[in-house]
Amino acid sequence: MIRLHHVPWSRSFRVLWLLQEMGITPDVVRYRIGDKAMREEGLLARSPGGRIPALEIDGITVFESAAVLQYLCESRPEFGFGRAPGDPDRVAYLEAMGFAETMASLIEQLNLNHLFLRPPAKPSPAVVKLNTLRLKATLDAFDRMIAGEYILPSGFSAADAMMGFNLFAAPYYVKLDPWPGLQAYWERLSSRPAFRAAAALEGPQDFYGQDFYEVPSDG
Template structure:
């Protein structure tokens, strides 16, 4: 049994996508952000902070998307999606895996301010502006990290799967027009059959109500 605890088009998309790259379709348990199911004792046993993803596999449960992807790569090395110690791309691989979460944390803050704060709470225009600029900085940096078709010279890896959620969500806050190489990279990721298979399992996104969220004019 392989079971993925999942919020559609959230960080857990990274796991669903890499599993599809491996030819594995898990049982998917879907949650909504803020739903009671994510605070249920049985879920907290699998993910102590009540966050997705959590993956039940090989008789264990792993939480945190980067940890899950690294576990999948190390437990199934024949697919070649990891970069083990001694590989020439090892350091760049580890940097990209961590950098994906730096970017995702900024997306999370923008989600919070744009989508979750409701009256009487008031989003901070200054915080939105700062986090939007920081997100743009990470996108600029990612543009410079792309080696050729993918992040690493040696080809597609779990680091690219880590970026899948980010490059789905980031354009709702920062337009990618300034980085043609990054746009082409994102198009290549979306063209991969496993990405398309994972996206078909997801279905249309319903989280973002607008095509683009502007920085407030009073920021």
């Protein structure tokens, strides 16, 4: 039994996608951000911070998307999605696995401000502006990290699933027009059969209620 604790179109999409790249369709336990169930024992026993993803697999549970992907790469090396010590792309692989969360933490702050505050709380224009600028800077860096078709010269890896998923979310806050290379990369990733299969399992995204979120004016 392989079971994914999951919020649709969130960071746990990375896991759903890499599993599809490996031909694995897990059982999925779905949550929504803010669900009481995310603070209850069923999830907390598997992910102590009450965060998703958590993956039950091979008799263990793994949480943190980078750890889950790395576990999948190491336990199923035949797919070649990891880069082992000694591999010429190892350092770039590790950097991208980590940098994905540098970027995702900015997206998370923007999600919090734009999507999850309840009145009378309002997004802070200063915080949103700063985080949007910082997100732009990480996109600029990401653009420069892509070696060719994928992040690594040696081809598709788990680092693309980590970083690539951010390109689903980032354009709700920053338009990608200045980076045609990133747009082409996103087209390439999102046309992979496994990405499409994972997207079909998710169904239409209902995480974002509008196409683009402007920085609120200082009023």
